[in-house]
Amino acid sequence: MVPPLVLDIDGTLTSATGGIDPRAFETLRAWDAPVVLATGKAFPYPVALCHFLDIPERVIAENGGVVYAADEVTVTVADADRPQAAARAFVDRGGDLGWGAADTVNRWRETEVAIRRDADEALLRAVAEEFGLDVVDTGYAYHLKTAGVEKGRGLRSVAETLGHDPADFVAVGDSENDVSTFDVAGRSFAVANADDRARAAADHVTDGSHMDGTLEALASLS
Ligand SMILES: O=C(O)COP(=O)(O)O
């Protein structure tokens, strides 16, 4: 019997150039246990990915701010307006979120704000500190978020909804926003392209990068 999975998206299910690796489709569809997608992306992105992968919609989005499984959506951030207020202050002081006028990266985001990695990091961190918020660097974006809202907390909630122990899950990820998942899951893999924090927190580091590494981890489980 294969274990349930909790999988990061960017850097983990993607290729080196950023798109979803096509092997994710067949592998995740065939996985004979729950698959939860856990991401820093805004809520609609992983829902859409589940939809197009043709797997049940089980999602931890916005680094744990929004959790969705078994027809139950939970928004877990008490003061969800604060990251928005901090982002406005960042822009007022000359910062740029970096996504253009339509800003589809944040448009449907409910609990945090994502900022492009070429933004003014020093200004961003100063504003975050002033507002009592955290900055997380996923390697794909900075996330201005409430302390304690983490993917790992989302995993506890999804596991309960699905009637599993969180320790039943095997986690795969690539960056500091996956460390909390690694701590909660029973077993964890960092792919070879992972950052130092993810590598240090994982039980195993794969030889392969990106989806090669993820497939290597999954092959070791079945
Ligand atoms: O949205 C990001 O910055 C990264 O997303 P991820 O958590 O799926 O890697």
Ligand SMILES: [Mg+2]
């Ligand atoms: Mg990632």
